[in-house]
Amino acid sequence: MASVRVEGLRKAYRANPAVRGVGFSVEDGEFFCLLGPPGAGKTTILRIIAGLERPDEGEIYLGEELVNQVPPAERDVAMVFEDLALYPHMTAYDNLAHPLHLHKVPPAVIDKTVREVAKMLHISHLLDRRPDTFSGGERRRVAVGRALVRRPRVLLLDQPFTDLDAWLRQEMTGELKRLQWETGQTMIYATHDFEEAVTMADRIMVLNLGEAEQLGSAEEVYERPASVFVGGLVGSPSMNLIPCQVERDDGAMVLSRKALGLRILVPHLPESVPRDLLLGIRPEHLGVKRGEGAVPSGSASLAATVDIVQPLGDEQIIDLRLKDGTVVKMVAPSHLELAPDDEVVVEFALQAVSLFEAESGRRIEAALVGEPTEGKKEG
Amino acid sequence: MTLIGQASRWLGALAICLVILLPVVWVLSISFKPPQEWLAYPPTIIPVEPTTSNYIVLFQPGNPVGGVAAMVSSAEPVTQALINSLIIAPIATAASVLIGFFAAYAVSRYRVGGTFMPFFTLTTRMFPPVAFAVPLLVYYRMLGLIDTQLGLILMYTAFTVAFSLWMMKGFIDGVPRHIEEAAVLDGASPWRVLFTITLPLVRGGLAATALFVFILNWTEFLFALVFTSREAITIPVQVSHYVGAVGRFYGPQAALGIVASIPVVVAGYLIQRHLVTGFTFGLVRE
The missing domain is CATH 3.40.50.300 (P-loop containing nucleotide triphosphate hydrolases)
Incomplete structure (x- = not known):
């Protein structure tokens, strides 16, 4: 050997x-x-x-x-x-x-x-x-x-x-x-x-x-x-990708997707970062709840409609349609009762998010802190 | 299946058997008929006066049995032709299949000669054989190979090796290359892979090729006729000797046809077992 x-x-x-x-x-x-x-x-x-x-x-x-x-x-x-x-x-x-x-x-x-x-x-x-x-x-x-x-x-x-x-x-x-x-x-x-x-x-x-x-x-x-490719290959279903842009807000770097009302503060993003990014989040790291409610700190939330529900025994794969038409997949426990067309709020912990450059697909190391308070209800 | 369907299947099978077997039965029948029945009309399948004289005169042309002797007394006994055929055909077959196997392996695994060479070997079969006869006759005269067993063995080997190569190439191509690579990684040398892995796996193909080439060699007529005269004549040539001024001697010709087919039938029967085994024992992929 x-x-x-x-x-x-x-x-x-x-x-x-x-x-x-x-x-x-x-x-x-x-x-x-x-x-x-x-x-x-x-x-x-x-x-x-x-x-x-x-x-x-x-x-x-x-x-x-x-x-x-x-x-x-x-x-x-x-x-x-x-x-x-x-x-x-x-x-x-x-x-x-x-x-x-x-x-x-x-x-x-x-x-x-x-x-x-x-x-x-x-x-x-x-x-x-x-x-x-x-x-x-x-x-x-x-x-x-x-x-x-x-x-x-x-x-x-x-x-x-x-x-x-x-x-x-x-x-x-x-x-x-x-x-x-x-x-x-x-x-x-x-x-x-x-x-x-x-x-x-x-x-x-x-x-x-x-x-x-x-x-x-x-x-x-x-x-x-390390890249969008790896995110897609490792894990089943593949990692969800949500396109978003980097914006400056009072000198702070903010990750935003206007159509979704998504705004996440990213303080330590390098200056050289391109404008278009992809936010990657695994289906296992998504959660849902019905109706509005306080978002826990360190999390982000998005409004969505249930599209398809695929039961897999002890868990189920749920396709959720976001406001801009992007479909994300979620792995949820089977006791969660959801039906197509249900209105829900998707939540995910920011520390589980991966950021990639949209063009090259390469990973960007960045700490996501949270949503700036004033931008939360926008869109 | 209905009874009618079953019956029609049997009838169909019977019809096919008749078409294929009738000539054989007819030859067998004639070989036991005396001269006056050979062309009798209406013909009979079962000889009216069965006789074995056709077979006897093959080996003893002068034997005065059944009135055939007078016709064929000038012919040589068939013994020499039989021995020649039994030497020439198997040796030429073995040589052809052996060369064909190694050549096919080289072509299949090492791409020897690219795409041109394997195809080029087929050119020996693209011209009418008689086109080769005259130039070869000149060479053979110079080499002293005319009317020798060696001469025909060389000729038959050369003319069938293209068949051997292409048939064996098909079988070798069918052996998954991974099996040979696995043996290489086990520590086997290329020769060892060839003999302990590839050869056993194409055994059935080798048998089929040998049978095919043997039949070609056994029945070859043109070159045997042109390149032999007395010492090295083969059975097909001997058959052609039973022709005289008064016509064809169908009885002895039929008898010799039957005798000549025995080795092929026996060889085919012996090889059959290997043919059905299949070359990879049913294991190529899941």
């Missing part, structure tokens, strides 16, 4: 850039996640680390060793492919033993290791069977087992669980997390599903069109998205 360091990685297929200058380092024993939509470059990065693709530029270090020139067979890297790539003509036992045979491990040790790994993954009863008789979950267990069996320096997983049913995916991600914890195996996991990333990863790198958008812990990526 080893750490992984990637520096200045670039790769283009013909003229199409797939990875555009990505760098990161993964600690020994870390569960690292590459999160991005299809086409973000996740698979390409994994394949370059494995040695299946050559980078146009950039360096890959396993431990302290520069491995750019090391052929894939000698890198001691294992990979679970999206389509698993089990050997269809071999039994599960032979699938697991294959990497050990190739590394000249003595037969007795092979047998012992294969049975140990099979036990760990609960596939002991499958060892004599061929992959075509396995269920989707069993195939994935065998694929993970084959990758894990020789304890590679790093284990790469290319969204192996994405096309599973939700409950099975949860089971598999849970087990993978446990396995990683038990073995201390360095893992890099690529996925487009933020839930998978958030539940398993120590750190997440969010990728978009071959570039890194943000690198941080699950909490950081969730609480303080």
